[in-house]
Amino acid sequence: MQNRLDARALGRATLARQFLLERVDTGVRDAVAHLCGLQAQEPQEPFTGLWSRLRGFDPHELSALLLERRVVRTHLMRRTVHLVTAEDALAWRSRHDPMLRQRVLGVYRRELGDLDLDELAAAAREVTADGEPRSMPEIGRALAARWPDTGPRPLGEVAVSLVPMVQVPPRGVWRASGGARNVPMADWLGREVDPPSPNGADPVGAALVRRYLTAFGPAASADLRAWCGLAGLPTAVAAVRDELVSFRDERGRELLDLPDAPRPDPDTPTPVRYLPAFDNAILGYADRSRIIDDAHRGLSVAGERAVLVDGRVAATWTVDDATVVVQPLRRLTRAERTEVAEEGRALAAFLSEGAHHRVRIS
Known part of the structure; x- marks a missing residue:
């Protein structure tokens, strides 16, 4: 019979994985990587999230990472803006492309009609090819010259979902203000995103499973899907299943985890922690x-x-x-x-x- 973990035990595991059980000495970039990014549609919120997790956190270190292009702000998990390392943005973006396309279509299918999305993506690349930062409305207005019946707002939002983009500083810099202005990720980071894996293989999906469990486990497959928004991960879970251990929660769901990951005693004392808006310690689960x-x-x-x-x-x-x-x-x-x-x-x-x-x- 599989071991059962109650909500208190799962909560302590989450706090440990999320660096919320005690502040850690990890560097800022390594913390962003460990957490699989921080949700960041509110540009100043990640600073509070890291302050609550890192001992002696200096917000100017995160600003420097943004300015040095070592971390970026981009639409990724759940089609929300996340702050992730440059390496993860390049590695993960293609794996998220179908989800990003599906979600934006769910919002603007009526406005887009029978518009060819590949043609729209190619036009968006032409519009942004000079590397000049542009807002979504500016991108949309440029595209509306070609598709005037669609309207600039849907064209801009769809373009940013179809073409890998990053939101460039000063947005996201400590105490700085600035609207969301986008540059193609390839221009900002100096190379194209990693291509999709051939022959139906899913090494990126398998890596996402391991990374998610490192930062959020133990967790069910539904929790993984709720965090990233990707529906096609059963093959990735199956590929790494032999590496994992399993438990049951109080509702009888199967939970998967890395065998050596921390699972503290449920009675471990916990400090008060202040979380920012949309913190993934809460939003990173279905349950x-x-x-x-x-x-x-x-x-x-x-x-x-x-x-x-x-x-x-x-x-x-x-x-x-x-x-x-x-x-x-x-x-x-x-x-x-x-x-x-x-x-x-x-x-x-x-x-x-x-x-x-x-x-x-x-």
Whole structure:
């Protein structure tokens, strides 16, 4: 009979894999790689995500990696903007192409009609061939000269999904502002993305399975699919299955994991952690009950920032005039409130670069 893991055990495993059980000394680039990227449609949120995970995190190190083109912002998992290493962007993009195309078609199928997507992709490459950063509306308006009946918005969004692009700085740089301006990934990183694997082989998919379990396991195949948005991974899972161990969760689902990955004791003490909007520690699963109650799971999808207490989402937080404001979702004990306030003051100091140290718990 397979060993069972309850939600508390799974939560502790998630915290350990996500560098949330204790802060680590890993370098910024290595942390981004280990986490399989950070969701980043809100460009400043990854800084909080890394601050909560890395000891002595310097936000200017992440900015330097963006400026040096060692990490990039690009549409990838679930067709959302992720901050990933340049190597992962080049290796993973082709594997995500069918999903990106399918998802954008799901939004704009009516507007596109019988437009040839390969022809549109070729035109988008021509429009962006000079390497000049352009917004999606600018790309769309250039393409609308050829397809005036479609409209610039769908043309721009579809083009950025069909052609590998990166959002270039200053967007995503610490405390910098700037709209999303796109450059072809090949121009920004100096080479084309890795081509799809031939003959039905899926080494990239197999590598994604291992990487996902390293950062999120133990997990079910449905969790893997929810994280990346890719439907065609059963072959990849089967290819590495002999390398894995399996468990059952409280709902009877089979969970797969790497044999030597950390699975801490369920009673391991956990610190308070402040998570940014859309953090993958919550969103990286189909079943998020290991870290958030079902009654509150919509908060993370809506972009609410979460506070973890005893390893679970127990509050949300915002910033108001340099003060971290915490809204509990349950009654906090006196000791919990003290720890939430202490970590909140540290976060306030980070976000305001030491000028303020204020936190308010509602």
